[in-house]
Amino acid sequence: MTASLKLFVDFDGTITRGDVGNMFFRAFGGDACDSLVRRFRAGEISARECFLGEAESMGRVAPDALEQFVAGQEIDPSFPSLVAFCRERGVDILIVSDGLDFYIRRILAANGCAGVPFVANRASLVRPGADGCAGIELAFPHPDAVCERCACCKRNIMLNGSVDGDILAYVGEGFSDRCPVRYADIVFAKDVLQTYCQNENITYYPYISFDDVVSRLRLLLDRGRLRPRARAAAERRAAFRHES
Numbered sequence: 001m002t003a004s005l006k007l008f009v010d011f012d013g014t015i016t017r018g019d020v021g022n023m024f025f026r027a028f029g030g031d032a033c034d035s036l037v038r039r040f041r042a043g044e045i046s047a048r049e050c051f052l053g054e055a056e057s058m059g060r061v062a063p064d065a066l067e068q069f070v071a072g073q074e075i076d077p078s079f080p081s082l083v084a085f086c087r088e089r090g091v092d093i094l095i096v097s098d099g100l101d102f103y104i105r106r107i108l109a110a111n112g113c114a115g116v117p118f119v120a121n122r123a124s125l126v127r128p129g130a131d132g133c134a135g136i137e138l139a140f141p142h143p144d145a146v147c148e149r150c151a152c153c154k155r156n157i158m159l160n161g162s163v164d165g166d167i168l169a170y171v172g173e174g175f176s177d178r179c180p181v182r183y184a185d186i187v188f189a190k191d192v193l194q195t196y197c198q199n200e201n202i203t204y205y206p207y208i209s210f211d212d213v214v215s216r217l218r219l220l221l222d223r224g225r226l227r228p229r230a231r232a233a234a235e236r237r238a239a240f241r242h243e244s
Contacts, residue, residue, distance in 0.1 A: 004165065005217070005226055007086060008158055008180065010172035011097035011104055011118065013191070017074045019174070020107070021099035027069055029057035041175070046148035047098065051121065051138055060133040063125055070103045075111050078210040083116055085214045089221060094119065094161065096154040098176040100138075121152050147179075154180040159239055167226045171213055183236050185229040186220070188213050203229060 012019045025033040033054045040050040086093040095118035097104060102123040108114055119142060125134040144153035158180055162168055170177070170184035173191040181187045181197060187204040189197045197204040205216050220226055 005091050005167045005169060005221070006158075006162055007091050007093045007169045007171070007217075008096050008154070008184070009082075009093065009170075010154075010174065010177050011095050011120070012099045012174070014171060014173050014177075015075050015079050015095065016107065017076065020070075020073050020103050023073075024069065024100070024103060025054040025058065028061050028065070029054050029059075032057040047151040048140055048143070048148065051140075051151055055123075055136040055138050058136050060129065060135055062131075062133050063128075064132075066102075066125075067106070070106045071110065073103070073107055075107060075113075076209055078214075080112055082210040082214055083113055085218070089218075091217070093117075094157070096152070096157050096180070097121075098150045098152045098154070119152065119157050149179060150176050155183055155239070158183055159236060167228060168232070169217070171207070171210075183232050183239070185227070185232050186217075188216070202231075 009015060012021050022037065036045070036050045036053045036057070039045045040047060045053070083093065085091070093116060095104070095116060097118060097120040099120055100123040101118070101120045104118055104120050108116055108118070122139040122141060124137045124139075126137040128134040140151045142152045142157060144150075144156055147153065154176065158168055158170075167186065168184045169186035169188070170181050171188040172181065173189065173193045175192065177193045178196050181189065181193065181202055181204070187197060187202060188207045189204040190207055194204065194206060205212075207213050
């Protein structure tokens with residue numbers, strides 16, 4: 001079977017310049033959100049509990065203020081080049097995020113990438129009042145039955161979206177990327193994810209922008225060097241055995 005390359009890309013801090021999710025809650029929820037994040041990182045609460053607490057801290061917000069906040073977020077200008085490369089070479093690309101669809105959809109559309117598929121947690125404006133302000137309601141359609149490290153399980157999304165023979169590539173930089181890189185054959189890492197890969201002896205390619213990712217993937221494709229990573233393949237088999 002000819003291997004099919006599937007590319008999974010983190011959103012916050014990878015496609016965007018900053019961690020939009022953290023800034024989103026911090027901008028409208030204040031210091032209470034910082035406290036919740038610290039408790040989550042310390043393992044005191046789950047990712048879902050953290051998100052729900054942050055949404056509650058935001059209270060009722062003006063939709064115009066949310067739209068203005070999202071409009072001010074920037075992406076890595078090289079991301080559209082990665083999208084174009086994937087379309088040209090027939091590479092399936094999927095954004096996997098433990099953030100919110102509310103801002104992901106708007107940021108992609110604002111940067112000419114509205115057609116790029118993504119999976120994330122859901123956020124809706126509910127119960128608008130006479131002043132136009134509304135509450136934030138969250139939904140988590142992609143959890144893991146056991147692990148609470150992330151509200152949107154990137155690992156499950158990767159495994160459910162691939163078959164034997166596929167080569168899985170992952171691009172990330174942060175906390176929620178530590179689990180999925182264990183199951184990826186090709187890893188692109190920077191910042192804290194790079195440190196994690198070094199500590200866990202996970203082979204990776206460092207990158208600064210998506211131009212680096214495109215250059216490496218083009219080289220691997222042109223030279224026919226798409227190969228499964230032994231440890232990643234073993235992790236995938238173990239995960240499937242556990243679920244069966």
